[in-house]
Amino acid sequence: MRMGLAIDAACDLPQAFLQEHNIAVMPITIQVDDEVFMDNRNQVELHRFLDRKLGSRSHSAETIPCSVEDVQQLFLGKLVLEHDCVFCLTITATRSAINEHVNKASFAVLKHYREAREKHNLSGPFLMRVIDTRTLFAGSGPAVVEAARLIAAGEQPAAIRERLSYIANNSYGYMLPRDLYYLRARAKKKGDRSVGLVSAMLGSALDIKPLLRGYRGETGPVGKVRGFEHGAETLFNYTAQRVRAGLLVPAVCVSYGGDLADLPQLPGYDRLRAACEECGVELLEAPMSITGMVNVGEGAVTLGFAAEEHVAEF
Template sequence: MRIGVVADASCDLPADFYREHGIGILPVTIRLGDEQLVDERDPAATLRFYAEQLADKGFDAETVPLTAEQIRGRFLERLVLDYDYVFCITITATRSPIFENATKASFAILTDYKTPRSAAGVSGPFALRVVDSRNMFCGTGVLAAEAAQLVRKGAQPNEIRKRLDELRDHICGYMVPGDLYYIRNRGIKKGEKSVGLISYAIGSALDIKPVILCYRGETQPIAKIRSYERAVERMFEHVARQLEAGIDTRHLCISYGGDPGLVPGLPGYERLAAVAHEQGIEILTSIMSATAAVNTGARCVAVAYGGELRSFGE
């Protein structure tokens, strides 16, 4: 059976990993005034976005995911021919309509797939499962990487489905934003109150940065730490301790709002990498998607793994 994995463009994994495992991408359109950028996880295009467009137009940018009909069209055009079973993994449904749109599309795809397969001489049934990762960015990457690695090992669809359903409730994603001003103004535009005026004023005056946890579809600040560098270091130190205590995946994902080549120089990374090597954990480092950047700003650092959620600092 030919099994494929598809993820939306906000899923942070290295470009080489996408290519090696043949992971398909559901693009997201970013509107910047009169301009449009289609986020298809092209690293060079994403770097240009960070350098040339985000700072000037990020506050007013709007992300536009594919509609259910557009997703249907993409599947019927190619994916139903290339695969017999597809796992479509999306950003948490609490943050985007992509999961809802893909779920709506799946009903039409499973009704209409026979015609294009028959015309192409492809026999047998086609199946599709849409999976809400209940996380975002490199957290979604953890789930997509697990699915791709299981496919590579020859696992059957039911085994993969059970593993993903179990793992998605145990993905721990952490993030340190590089710019509270950006986060606050994006929040105001979207009607969110995650960084209030008083908290923002205090945080800016004292250079305090939050460490944000994403877990089971919810995001919340779990620590406030003086300086960006120290916040990133504390986050990496916490994750290193989790690796030592034991996690449920043999990989963890890191994404950065800018050139991912800068990640090894971030405070705390050296120890995290050493612990990962000792534990046989693969680190998958990527540029944070343009779709994510619209909401988090530049220099945001995120890390995620599958495993037990423990109190920050433990």
């Protein structure tokens, strides 16, 4: 059975990894004032967004996830011809409509795939499985990494789906923003009251940053740190501890909202890298998606791993 993977553009993974495993990307359209960007993890478009230096204007951007019709077109025009089963992984349904769109599209895909395949002399059934990773950005990465491993190992679809559901339920996505004013403005644009004006003012005045976590569909603060550099060091040191304690997927995914060359310069990153090397854990570094930067601001860090349930201690 030919099995494949599809993700939405907000799942932060390196372009080389996506190409190696032939992973399809469902794009997200970003409109900032009169400028439109197609977020499909294409590096050219990503650099165009960064080069425009939109700064504070991005908080008012409109993000339009891949529509039901676009998902249908991607599957019926391409994926049902290349694969017999596709696992489609999305960021948490509580923060994006893409999971709902893919689920709705799946009905039409499963209804019409036979005629699409017959035109190309293909027979046999087609399976489409949708997985909500229950977290976002780099936090969604470990589930995709595990999916690629299971497919390469020749596991059956039912076993893969069960395993991915378990990994999604135990995926931790962390985020460290740089600019609380930006984060509050974006939250206000989306009707999210999680970052209030007073907390943003106090946080900026005292240089206090929240450590946010996406876990099992819920997103919220799990700690506070003083200063972005100290916050990065705290997050990386904590993750190194989790790596040594043991992960469910031997991978840590990190994304950065800017020039990826700046990521290794952050305090504590060398210790995280050393811990991963010591424990045989792959460290996957990726630019943050345009969607991610629009929602949390440039210069932010997101990080993800999958582990048994535990209490976050910062």
